[in-house]
Structure formats: C-alpha cells, structure tokens
Amino acid sequence: MAVDLLLGLQWGDEGKGKIVDVLTTDYDIIARFQGGPNAGHTLEFDGIKHVLHTIPSGIFHKSALNIVGNGVVIDPVIFKKELDALKKFNLDIKAKLFISRKAHLILPTHRLLDAASEASKGKAKIGSTLKGIGPTYMDKTGRNGMRIGDLEMSDWKEKYRSLANKHEAMISFYDVDIQYDLAELEKDFFDSITELKELTFIDSEEYLYQAQKSGKKILAEGAQGSLLDIDFGTYPFVTSSNTTAAGACTGLGVAPNQIGEVKGIFKAYTTRVGSGPFPTELFDEDGETMARVGNEFGATTGRPRRCGWLDLVALKYAVIINGVTELMMMKADVLSGFDTLKICTAYNYKGEKIEHLPFNIEAENVTPIYSEMKGWKEDLTKMSSADQLPATLMAYIEFLEKELEVPIKIVSVGPDRTQTIHR
Numbered sequence: 001m002a003v004d005l006l007l008g009l010q011w012g013d014e015g016k017g018k019i020v021d022v023l024t025t026d027y028d029i030i031a032r033f034q035g036g037p038n039a040g041h042t043l044e045f046d047g048i049k050h051v052l053h054t055i056p057s058g059i060f061h062k063s064a065l066n067i068v069g070n071g072v073v074i075d076p077v078i079f080k081k082e083l084d085a086l087k088k089f090n091l092d093i094k095a096k097l098f099i100s101r102k103a104h105l106i107l108p109t110h111r112l113l114d115a116a117s118e119a120s121k122g123k124a125k126i127g128s129t130l131k132g133i134g135p136t137y138m139d140k141t142g143r144n145g146m147r148i149g150d151l152e153m154s155d156w157k158e159k160y161r162s163l164a165n166k167h168e169a170m171i172s173f174y175d176v177d178i179q180y181d182l183a184e185l186e187k188d189f190f191d192s193i194t195e196l197k198e199l200t201f202i203d204s205e206e207y208l209y210q211a212q213k214s215g216k217k218i219l220a221e222g223a224q225g226s227l228l229d230i231d232f233g234t235y236p237f238v239t240s241s242n243t244t245a246a247g248a249c250t251g252l253g254v255a256p257n258q259i260g261e262v263k264g265i266f267k268a269y270t271t272r273v274g275s276g277p278f279p280t281e282l283f284d285e286d287g288e289t290m291a292r293v294g295n296e297f298g299a300t301t302g303r304p305r306r307c308g309w310l311d312l313v314a315l316k317y318a319v320i321i322n323g324v325t326e327l328m329m330m331k332a333d334v335l336s337g338f339d340t341l342k343i344c345t346a347y348n349y350k351g352e353k354i355e356h357l358p359f360n361i362e363a364e365n366v367t368p369i370y371s372e373m374k375g376w377k378e379d380l381t382k383m384s385s386a387d388q389l390p391a392t393l394m395a396y397i398e399f400l401e402k403e404l405e406v407p408i409k410i411v412s413v414g415p416d417r418t419q420t421i422h423r
C-alpha cells in the first residue's frame, strides 16, 4: 500500500486539519512528518472547535492510529496541554497515539533562544511563532539535539543540563533583554516529560514499513505550507523544516517510491502570517473583507493574517515541487459577495513578464499581473453537492484546474466537517 500525502500549498493555514479529519475515515494511520507546535490545525464538528498543534488530526476518529514522526519537534509542555484538552473525549490515547523515538525535543531554552534571536533581528524579524522551532532544528542538524528516545536512557537529565547550560550561554550572547525564570520553566518541563513518558514510543520507520506491508492505509499529514519550506520557501521568512513532499520521506522514513497520492490544499485566496514577501497582498477593503469573513487569525498565536488574491504563479510552483496529484480548495464560501475576483497569473519582474517564481519576490522586484473573473453572490455554506455550486464558482474552479493541470477534488464551503463538497 502506498503512503498518501496531504500538504499545504501556500503559506500555511490552508485548512489541513479539517481535511485530514474528513479523510481519516479512509485511512488506518495518520502520521505527522515535520514541524511542531508552531502549527495550529483546526477541526470543527458537532458544534465544537478543536485546535491541535503536534497531535495528528486523525485523533478524534475511533479507528485511526496517529503517529508523530521523527521529523517533528515536540514541546512536552504544549504536548501535555493538548493531551489535557483531549481528556474529556475519553479517547484511548495510549493505544491511538505513538511517538517516534527519533523525534527531537523542544527544551524551554530553545524557546528562549527563539525569542532572543527574533528580538535581536529588530525590523528584519521572521515573525516566528516563538515556539523554539528554529533553535531545535538547529540543534538537530548541528548534532546536539535531544530525542524522545533519549528519555528512555538513565542519563537523559545530564544531557538536558549540558544542553540547557550551553543555551543559556548563547542567550547571553544576544544583546537583548529576555526575562525568564528557568527553574519555573524547568518544573513544567519535567512534569510534562513524566506524562509524555506514559505514552508509547516506537521506531516509527520500522512500524510504518510493517504497517504498509500488511496493507494498512497511511496518510502523511504536513504542517505549515510549501512557501514556508526551508529550501523552497521565501527564505529567510520560512520555517525550519521541509514542508514539501520530500519532507514526508525524511520525516517518516518512507521511501520516495512508496508515495501514492499527493493531496495539495490551498485557499481560494491567499493568506500569510508573520513577515516576508507576499506579492498579491491587499491593503484595501477587499483584503479586510477576506480577513473578516474568513476569520483570518492565527490558530497558534492569534495574530491577524495578511490576506490577498490567489497567486497562481506561487501555487503552480508548489504543485510542481510537491508533485501534487489532487487539489482541495478551501474557504470558497469566504469569496461569496465579490463582484469581481482577481487571480495573479504572472508577475512583472523587473519590467519583464514571467510565469515562474523568481529567487526574490520582494515587492520592489515583483508586481502581480491579474486575470479577472466574475464572482458569485450565493451563500455556499449550506450546499452539499457539486451540482449546487454556482456557475461562476465552477468557472473559477475550471480555470484553476486548466492552469494547474490537476483536478480539484474537494471544495470546502465552511469550517465544519459536513461543509465539504466532493467532486
């Protein structure tokens, strides 16, 4: 059985949590492969909204097993809070949630280092979620990190101490004022580790290999979006992991020839949270309408998201880099009411028309070139089948399919599980 992937194609917040939740009935295992608690995957059903950060979005389905893969970075304190929030649902967490021994741990001092690094950058700051993601991946690639499997060794506290001491020296190197009480932070950290150690740790690459061999259906769940990929995103305004399809191979230990469908998710418009270039960003009433109707606030930080028209140049790039085989268009309902919709189909790059993403997409280099389409007025949120969708929305969908050369299989018309139209 091949492993299917589900990835965000823009700057994150496309709605991966909702779609994984919707698709989980088709899968036996949901496996997160990168990122950490910088993610906020929102799921809504039975009138309740749930936000997951590290735990895979299949957790609410009785039959699905959820795996946190080796490519993920875990903050035990946030993880414990997520587990606490799940307690009222009586899920058998020990049986439903396994963690890779090779996943790295976010220490309290990683979070402090993140804050110090951002503060030292001043106006050039990345706009990080300040969850310690960058410093943790730096320790991973620098071969200094602590892994979940280390917690099973008797000397893990010494390892922790030596790394935390090093971090404290590094924090003092930054010439910024970061106030903290490490003893307090460590108390929470050690308490949370005690709870984390109650869970099942596995060698996830071996587990997934055997699961695949025995015919289990596996869905790899991405976090953030392709344009935040450490290699292919809008560097340096990116996250610190590979958010693109290749990240599923390294973040789970799945061989490239074992990848099946690549499901790419995008919003019918574009959003971005944090700093960095965004060619189709709107600073007018249209952008405000998207933000208001789409409730565009970060699920992890609560920060307002920047909004703009759909950027097809960037979307095509993501489709190619990931080898997307199926598309899912989210938040079509948010665009209801616009007379005219704009789609960026090319860039004016230093006076020349181009249709690919150049090295540098800062506003001084790139101006979007738009095609216009007629909008739709209908309220989509109660629609349940493709034949109910207005003709102008169908024209929008068909235009995108033609440009991207990939079918749009799902159109989402609201945040709830049920507001999902399959085509």
Ligand code: IMP
Pocket: 011, 012, 013, 038, 039, 040, 126, 127, 128, 129, 130, 131, 133, 134, 223, 224, 225, 228, 237, 238, 239, 240, 273, 274, 275
């Ligand atoms: P970090 O990964 O928290 O350091 O953040 C780096 C950049 O990625 C910042 O611009 C964040 O706003 C952005 N980012 C990180 N995680 C997410 C996410 O899950 N959704 C959207 N943006 C994210």
